Amino acid sequence: MGDASTVPSRLRRMSPLVTVALGIFIVFSLVNADPIAEDRSERIGDQVRCPACEGESIAESPSSYAADMMTYVRELVDQGLSDQQVLDRLMASYPDSQLLDPPLRAGTLLLWLIPAAVLLTGAGLVLSRRRRRPTALLGDNHGR
Amino acid sequence: MLSFAGTLAVWAALLGAAWLTVTAWQAARRPSFSIAILRRPLLTMVWAAVGAMVILLAALLANDFTVSYVANHHSRHTPFPFNIATAWAALEGSIVLWGLVLAGYAYFVWRRAITRHEQPDTLDWGALAVIAAVGVFFFGLMATVGNPFEVCVEASARSCTASSAIPFSSAVGPADGAGPNPLLQNHILMAIHPPLLYLGYVGMTVPFAYGVAALALRRPGSEWLRRSGFWTRISWVFLTAGITLGAWWAYEVLGWGGYWAWDPVENASFMPWLVATAFLHSSLVQERRGMLEAWNFVLVIGTFSLTILGTFLTRSGVIASVHSFTQSAIGPALLGFLVVVVVGSFTLFAARSQQISSPPRLESLSSREGSFMLNNLLLSVYAMVVLTGTLYPLVLEAFSGSEVGVGRPFFDRLAVPISFALLLAMGVGPALPWRVARRKVVWPRVHLPLQVALGVGTVVVITTTRIGYVVLAAVAGSWVVAVAAYRLWTQAQRFAGSKGTSAARQLGRVIRSDRGFWGGQFAHAGVALAAVAIATTANLGQTLDRVDLTPGDRVEFAGYQLVHTGVATARTPNRLTSSAAVQVWKDDQLQGWVQPSLSQFETSALPIATPGIHRSFKEDLYLSLTRIDEQGITLRAATAPLQWVLWVGGLLCAAGGLYALMGRDRRRSRPKTAKTGIHPDG
Numbered sequence: 001m002g003d004a005s006t007v008p009s010r011l012r013r014m015s016p017l018v019t020v021a022l023g024i025f026i027v028f029s030l031v032n033a034d035p036i037a038e039d040r041s042e043r044i045g046d047q048v049r050c051p052a053c054e055g056e057s058i059a060e061s062p063s064s065y066a067a068d069m070m071t072y073v074r075e076l077v078d079q080g081l082s083d084q085q086v087l088d089r090l091m092a093s094y095p096d097s098q099l100l101d102p103p104l105r106a107g108t109l110l111l112w113l114i115p116a117a118v119l120l121t122g123a124g125l126v127l128s129r130r131r132r133r134p135t136a137l138l139g140d141n142h143g144r
Numbered sequence: 145m146l147s148f149a150g151t152l153a154v155w156a157a158l159l160g161a162a163w164l165t166v167t168a169w170q171a172a173r174r175p176s177f178s179i180a181i182l183r184r185p186l187l188t189m190v191w192a193a194v195g196a197m198v199i200l201l202a203a204l205l206a207n208d209f210t211v212s213y214v215a216n217h218h219s220r221h222t223p224f225p226f227n228i229a230t231a232w233a234a235l236e237g238s239i240v241l242w243g244l245v246l247a248g249y250a251y252f253v254w255r256r257a258i259t260r261h262e263q264p265d266t267l268d269w270g271a272l273a274v275i276a277a278v279g280v281f282f283f284g285l286m287a288t289v290g291n292p293f294e295v296c297v298e299a300s301a302r303s304c305t306a307s308s309a310i311p312f313s314s315a316v317g318p319a320d321g322a323g324p325n326p327l328l329q330n331h332i333l334m335a336i337h338p339p340l341l342y343l344g345y346v347g348m349t350v351p352f353a354y355g356v357a358a359l360a361l362r363r364p365g366s367e368w369l370r371r372s373g374f375w376t377r378i379s380w381v382f383l384t385a386g387i388t389l390g391a392w393w394a395y396e397v398l399g400w401g402g403y404w405a406w407d408p409v410e411n412a413s414f415m416p417w418l419v420a421t422a423f424l425h426s427s428l429v430q431e432r433r434g435m436l437e438a439w440n441f442v443l444v445i446g447t448f449s450l451t452i453l454g455t456f457l458t459r460s461g462v463i464a465s466v467h468s469f470t471q472s473a474i475g476p477a478l479l480g481f482l483v484v485v486v487v488g489s490f491t492l493f494a495a496r497s498q499q500i501s502s503p504p505r506l507e508s509l510s511s512r513e514g515s516f517m518l519n520n521l522l523l524s525v526y527a528m529v530v531l532t533g534t535l536y537p538l539v540l541e542a543f544s545g546s547e548v549g550v551g552r553p554f555f556d557r558l559a560v561p562i563s564f565a566l567l568l569a570m571g572v573g574p575a576l577p578w579r580v581a582r583r584k585v586v587w588p589r590v591h592l593p594l595q596v597a598l599g600v601g602t603v604v605v606i607t608t609t610r611i612g613y614v615v616l617a618a619v620a621g622s623w624v625v626a627v628a629a630y631r632l633w634t635q636a637q638r639f640a641g642s643k644g645t646s647a648a649r650q651l652g653r654v655i656r657s658d659r660g661f662w663g664g665q666f667a668h669a670g671v672a673l674a675a676v677a678i679a680t681t682a683n684l685g686q687t688l689d690r691v692d693l694t695p696g697d698r699v700e701f702a703g704y705q706l707v708h709t710g711v712a713t714a715r716t717p718n719r720l721t722s723s724a725a726v727q728v729w730k731d732d733q734l735q736g737w738v739q740p741s742l743s744q745f746e747t748s749a750l751p752i753a754t755p756g757i758h759r760s761f762k763e764d765l766y767l768s769l770t771r772i773d774e775q776g777i778t779l780r781a782a783t784a785p786l787q788w789v790l791w792v793g794g795l796l797c798a799a800g801g802l803y804a805l806m807g808r809d810r811r812r813s814r815p816k817t818a819k820t821g822i823h824p825d826g
Contacts, residue, residue: 032609057551
């Protein structure tokens, strides 16, 4: 039972209350969490592949090409355009494949379905490994 | 001359591997076979593999540009240690390293088998045969399509334009070579982390070989797990350390302050790590409770297949475009090998499925094995997410021609929740006993740690931030650490109670009494630290986007005053480096100097940025240049709070694995020692 006996009993009775209070505080803070102090331009830049470099987004790449594109993004953001509007302007001259966040289309559906399918199959397998209630136990051992 | 010697060594290694495959397999099939005959083919393969690497190094150090690999990847001016690292920095050389590491593993598997207390038997020889068969493929690759020792027969100014595999062709060589990719000669970590990753990658061949041998020899059960456990763990340790140092290298060198970009090359090392981690845990379940026997075969085959897939992805050029990958025949060869491995081993698995015992059922989901299953589910889904995201663009482009990009937003969206779920499971799992967890047993083990974790979260909210991910990471991370620490403390108390000494003195004894468990807990703590650091660097850092500074200018950023004082240039034989001196002030105190730089390599058009980093306990201040000239500099700055914790966490994770390994080894070499320790498994 651990070192519970060394803690005065009154404190010990209080202990679950402390846990609950702290828990409520944390949950409350998480619900009212600050929005991530994000730079909208950075977030948009994260979604666009730098055409001149391999695999990096324009927000990450140190190349001057990416820097120019980021400057353009900042200008558009400063003009008050929404994320989607900025992306639309930016992507007007690029194919969709330059987007690092694949939009949900027929061609990208599988991308989301495969992990989901694995999760569901796996969860099903784990649950089926569980021993049934004692009533089912006899049938269970039958085959072995 | 060196070309001839190298080609000879490669062929000798290939013959040795083939010879070993045949003799080891004979030994595995006939228990009466004298095992002494394995010695000669094994040593042939090992010495030839060592010879190939030595000759390649000699060619590099002697600047022998008549060797095609040297002409294309080396230059007279490549400084130490990068001239050594060039031996594995490019495609053909990396396969030489692969072969050497594989031969090394084969040798030590043999050594371990014959020096172990129990007699080596057919399982060991079967495994050796499988390892040698994998060796046949890689040495075969070297002897044919990936020969680094080809003779250069036609040279341009700085490279070899045509080469011949025939060793006695009349050799010509350029006066000097182009040298390795500039990015690869910028930082010492570049010379270290690829070999570590290879030690991890190639090491996964050993548990795979034991698994396949167990299937082929109809010896499923747990024996193959017990014999390969050492190799799984040591490979996992190498892989963990390699991934950590690789991320560190990216941070120190690539100049954008990131350490992980979900780049296919990074994913290629992360996927086998995820599956190997699942395998480490599920093999424990089988050893303890006899469950998951079939699943362990799946995982070990999966881990090995992913290492081959990773090699294919990173080494075939397929990443840049599916259309470029026919440039080298190595890509198709690796792909073919991958198909053979996957189809072959799963066919064998299916053929033997009758003999794999049906496991006892899980008594309760809330038990140690139940939490291991949850861990396996999460890790498998995680690996599947990374695999899908990495391969999807390639497969789609190959089959439909349409291109799609998958990058950080996709990976983050799925990886973040899975990682948090894993962290929480990591906190609960070690507190649960095997078979069935009763609330009366578990609650006292987790209650105080839960309070500590919530308390840490409260402190974070009050003093630092209310950003959800950071608070959650702090709570989950301290929960993992607190559960383990509290467990340690209560056991030390129990131990001390029976000895009449203080608990603090018993901590070391408790840890030593079950190195496997406590090593695992250290690794968990490492992961928890890494998770906290990932959350803080991603969410609490600030950035300063490109300011132009002339000498004497001062800029305020994140509580620092940065003063640009001047520019210096230095010329070394292979590059021109311009660095900017920047003073870092805080509260009118000079904290230090930072010198971000841009290097212009004579062999590369684009300049390479090397960041300058001012490190402190609280955060890294990360400065990089995008321009430097007579007029001044263009500076990017960022802060990365608790960045150092990530490296500590990653290395602690590897160290924990190493500690667990030592316990395993000790227990195995002295199997009948009286168990004096208190085993935390309850």
